[in-house]
Amino acid sequence: MSPPDAEVPYGTLDLMVLKTLVAMGPLHGYGVARRIEQVAAGALVLNQGTIYPALLRLEQKGWIKSAWGTSDHNRRARFYSITAAGRRRLAAEAELWERTVSIVNRLLEHES
Amino acid sequence: MTALKVFLSRALDLVRRRQRNERFSEEVQAHLELLTDEYVSRGMSISDARVAARRMFGGVDQAAAAYRDQRGLPVVDALMLDLRFALRLLARDRGFAVMALLVLGLGIGVNNMLFTILNAHTLRGLPIPRPDRVAYVSTFDHRNTDRGVSYPDFEDLRATAHTLSGMAAFPNAPVTVGDEGRAPDRFDGSYLTANALDVIGVQPVLGRTFVPDDDRPAAPLVALLGSGAWRARYGGTGGIVGRSILINGAPATVIGVVPDRSGFPSTADVWLPLSNMPGLGTGKRDARSLRVVGRVRDGMSITDARAEIESIVSRLAREYPETNKDIRARVVPINERYLGRLTDPAWLAFMTVGLLVVVISCANVANLMLDRAVHRAREIAIRASLGASRGRVVRQLLIEASVLAALGGLLGLGLATAGVRLFRTAIPENVLPYWFDYSVDGRVLAALVAVSVATVFVFGLVPAVSASKTDVNQVLKDGGTGSAGRHARRWTTVFLTAEFALTVVMLANLALGLRIARPTLPSDVAIDKADVLTASITLPPEKYRTPGQRAEFYRRLDERVRAIPMVSAVSVASALPLMGAAERRLDVAGRANADGEPAPAVWTVAIGPRYFETLGLSLTRGREFAEEDGTPAQAHAIVSERLARIHFGDRQPLGQRLGLSSPGAAGAGAEWVTVIGVAPALRHRPGPDPDAIVYTCIALGLSTIGLYAVTAHGVSRRTREIGLRMALGAQPHQVRRLVLRRAMAQLALGFVAGVVCTVGWDRMFSSGRAEVRMTDPPSLAIVAAVLIVVATLACLVPIRRATRVDPVAAIRHE
Numbered sequence: 001m002s003p004p005d006a007e008v009p010y011g012t013l014d015l016m017v018l019k020t021l022v023a024m025g026p027l028h029g030y031g032v033a034r035r036i037e038q039v040a041a042g043a044l045v046l047n048q049g050t051i052y053p054a055l056l057r058l059e060q061k062g063w064i065k066s067a068w069g070t071s072d073h074n075r076r077a078r079f080y081s082i083t084a085a086g087r088r089r090l091a092a093e094a095e096l097w098e099r100t101v102s103i104v105n106r107l108l109e110h111e112s
Numbered sequence: 113m114t115a116l117k118v119f120l121s122r123a124l125d126l127v128r129r130r131q132r133n134e135r136f137s138e139e140v141q142a143h144l145e146l147l148t149d150e151y152v153s154r155g156m157s158i159s160d161a162r163v164a165a166r167r168m169f170g171g172v173d174q175a176a177a178a179y180r181d182q183r184g185l186p187v188v189d190a191l192m193l194d195l196r197f198a199l200r201l202l203a204r205d206r207g208f209a210v211m212a213l214l215v216l217g218l219g220i221g222v223n224n225m226l227f228t229i230l231n232a233h234t235l236r237g238l239p240i241p242r243p244d245r246v247a248y249v250s251t252f253d254h255r256n257t258d259r260g261v262s263y264p265d266f267e268d269l270r271a272t273a274h275t276l277s278g279m280a281a282f283p284n285a286p287v288t289v290g291d292e293g294r295a296p297d298r299f300d301g302s303y304l305t306a307n308a309l310d311v312i313g314v315q316p317v318l319g320r321t322f323v324p325d326d327d328r329p330a331a332p333l334v335a336l337l338g339s340g341a342w343r344a345r346y347g348g349t350g351g352i353v354g355r356s357i358l359i360n361g362a363p364a365t366v367i368g369v370v371p372d373r374s375g376f377p378s379t380a381d382v383w384l385p386l387s388n389m390p391g392l393g394t395g396k397r398d399a400r401s402l403r404v405v406g407r408v409r410d411g412m413s414i415t416d417a418r419a420e421i422e423s424i425v426s427r428l429a430r431e432y433p434e435t436n437k438d439i440r441a442r443v444v445p446i447n448e449r450y451l452g453r454l455t456d457p458a459w460l461a462f463m464t465v466g467l468l469v470v471v472i473s474c475a476n477v478a479n480l481m482l483d484r485a486v487h488r489a490r491e492i493a494i495r496a497s498l499g500a501s502r503g504r505v506v507r508q509l510l511i512e513a514s515v516l517a518a519l520g521g522l523l524g525l526g527l528a529t530a531g532v533r534l535f536r537t538a539i540p541e542n543v544l545p546y547w548f549d550y551s552v553d554g555r556v557l558a559a560l561v562a563v564s565v566a567t568v569f570v571f572g573l574v575p576a577v578s579a580s581k582t583d584v585n586q587v588l589k590d591g592g593t594g595s596a597g598r599h600a601r602r603w604t605t606v607f608l609t610a611e612f613a614l615t616v617v618m619l620a621n622l623a624l625g626l627r628i629a630r631p632t633l634p635s636d637v638a639i640d641k642a643d644v645l646t647a648s649i650t651l652p653p654e655k656y657r658t659p660g661q662r663a664e665f666y667r668r669l670d671e672r673v674r675a676i677p678m679v680s681a682v683s684v685a686s687a688l689p690l691m692g693a694a695e696r697r698l699d700v701a702g703r704a705n706a707d708g709e710p711a712p713a714v715w716t717v718a719i720g721p722r723y724f725e726t727l728g729l730s731l732t733r734g735r736e737f738a739e740e741d742g743t744p745a746q747a748h749a750i751v752s753e754r755l756a757r758i759h760f761g762d763r764q765p766l767g768q769r770l771g772l773s774s775p776g777a778a779g780a781g782a783e784w785v786t787v788i789g790v791a792p793a794l795r796h797r798p799g800p801d802p803d804a805i806v807y808t809c810i811a812l813g814l815s816t817i818g819l820y821a822v823t824a825h826g827v828s829r830r831t832r833e834i835g836l837r838m839a840l841g842a843q844p845h846q847v848r849r850l851v852l853r854r855a856m857a858q859l860a861l862g863f864v865a866g867v868v869c870t871v872g873w874d875r876m877f878s879s880g881r882a883e884v885r886m887t888d889p890p891s892l893a894i895v896a897a898v899l900i901v902v903a904t905l906a907c908l909v910p911i912r913r914a915t916r917v918d919p920v921a922a923i924r925h926e
Binding site for chain 1: 114117118121122135136138139140142143145146147149168169170171172174175178179181182
């Protein structure tokens, strides 16, 4: 049995978006959503519309920037790219995430 | 840092709202198209692909809502919405908006104008660097009378005081400035020590200020000119520095020009070194005519300076007991000496008036708002039934009030500026001390904003809360007025009563002023001012040393002016009527003053022959002065009818002996004169403030508008009832009585409250003038008469409207 579809854990969407932009370079909202879904390989249900408020929030914080561009299929789309502040933030977030995960893991191992 | 960035970005969104929205819909559109493309490439039909894309994207509306919340500042968005709504409503209710704005603007304007004047006189202080470090040194005697410092004392102070880095003395005297072949001009002048302008911190615009060598006894005479004198006499042109002019008839060199607005100590336009002051060299220790300032040395405080000066002055009192016994020093920061005290009754009254005017106009606007709320009860009920919370309704109403207050504040600022300009032009140039600055400064603006904001709470809060208590069911059921009407009426009564009470106080105050001024009014009228010309002259003491020389000058002046064909009469006086006079203590021969009571004060003016004739007045008894009056053998006086009545009663005033002495030294050293004439009462005291008339008119106008507003709205609220009564046969006079009854009941209530307040005011402020009181029946009768007249006027229009109500239309009226 495959694991149950999960909602995006609270607060991790920012991390995922930033990581995606580092890995893929400038990308439009659709591309970001698609990429996250691909990596999750069906383990995650992403309501694609929610990506836009998240992108706006990150942009307001100065972690990403955006500009209009043209997609592979020759469609006009807004492309997002990570800023230097965004990279620093990603590093910090990733470290925090790893620490959190390792704590939780150790707890879980202990309990079993 | 990030939080600030987010805030800025969001704040920016408020301006770029449209761009943001467009960007979002474009992005969503692009996203959906990309998704659709993908589904099509997987083999779906176009229409299926579109549906699938929408499903995949999730709710577009939810995403849009989330996006909206993320951009901009939601609180501001809601406020902007309320603001737009408020502006639309005010634009629709133009009559209400205009009336409310006028009333509010007038109230705030008068308040701000008064504050601007108060600020200039009592708060701003001297425009000098670090005025708190400048000490003002004076002395006082055993009677606590304020005295100056004598020159010998000043020299001792200057030599021994270490706490002050510079000390300067500045007696005032008019100075005559002349040039060869040109008529001289008279300017206010001042004698200064060399370092005085350094102590005060004045830099010259041309040339230099005094140096110590200028102030040595035998130094050649030099003068500093103010920019005003420079422009008035020399056209403000170059080449003034180094020019030789005549000062009080003696040749002097101009060494510099000081900037505008530095007429230290008060209105000076010419400055001379102190050593040139007449009588300075006599070295009398009890000639205390100098005023002294000093700058506190760095590292010292004004308290240190005070302690040191006080000890020096008491040492001088011990060393020179015959002149300095009981003389003590007073050392205060210079602004404390120059500024009016806010606790002075005059300024307290000033502030009270300012406050009253604003409160009165707020009460008016509150009345207008309350009555408007009655008409809006239905709208508010509908909003409430659609889910608006009470807080939301109050907020909406308060925002409307804030819009009114902001616009009223702007209008007020304009009116205040105009009013201050008027006040300023009403006062002749060179009379006001140079440091009175009536321009708008930060303090005036802060007061304007504070008052405008405060008005929102005074006139806006009660109507808003009252309106928010609207009972939805009842209003929607009985179609229009509802229970808000009752709340509103109660508050209306409270406001209007307060308003009339305040007006009564101001009217009573004015009536009092008029009644005090009345005895002198006929004499004012008797002077036909159109034909009387005045000019002022000062004789330079260097040139006219003895009384004989001065009398000779005036005799020749009189002769030559009288020789001019157009002149029918000429006379001289030490002061013009209504321009003030010297205060003296009065003793009457054959009458002892009560023990401990100070001798009564009288105002004296020295006049020449034919003074009353020149003014077009005739004496009621006796004769005018002749040429020989005033010589030691002919010490004569003319008294006013008022003085004669008070001090001689029924006795013959002519031939009575009066003793006049300076205020500080009653009894001893009095100069005895014989009464030879009695004149009609001419006024030499400053009269009651003419501004009081203006303010009372404003207050009266405001409460009239208030009564009008309330009566008019009362009529329109009762249109249906009036129509019903008329349909049932009520006559116009009955309708009239119906409207008037409420207005008059309101008026009576306000009058009674006003009388109570007046009694309180009278107790507080007018203890000194026992002869006429604000609460006298004549005063109150005047007040009542004025109020009844304006109340009737205020009711005229509403009554007309009420009697013309068409019963059929009125009953349909909602």
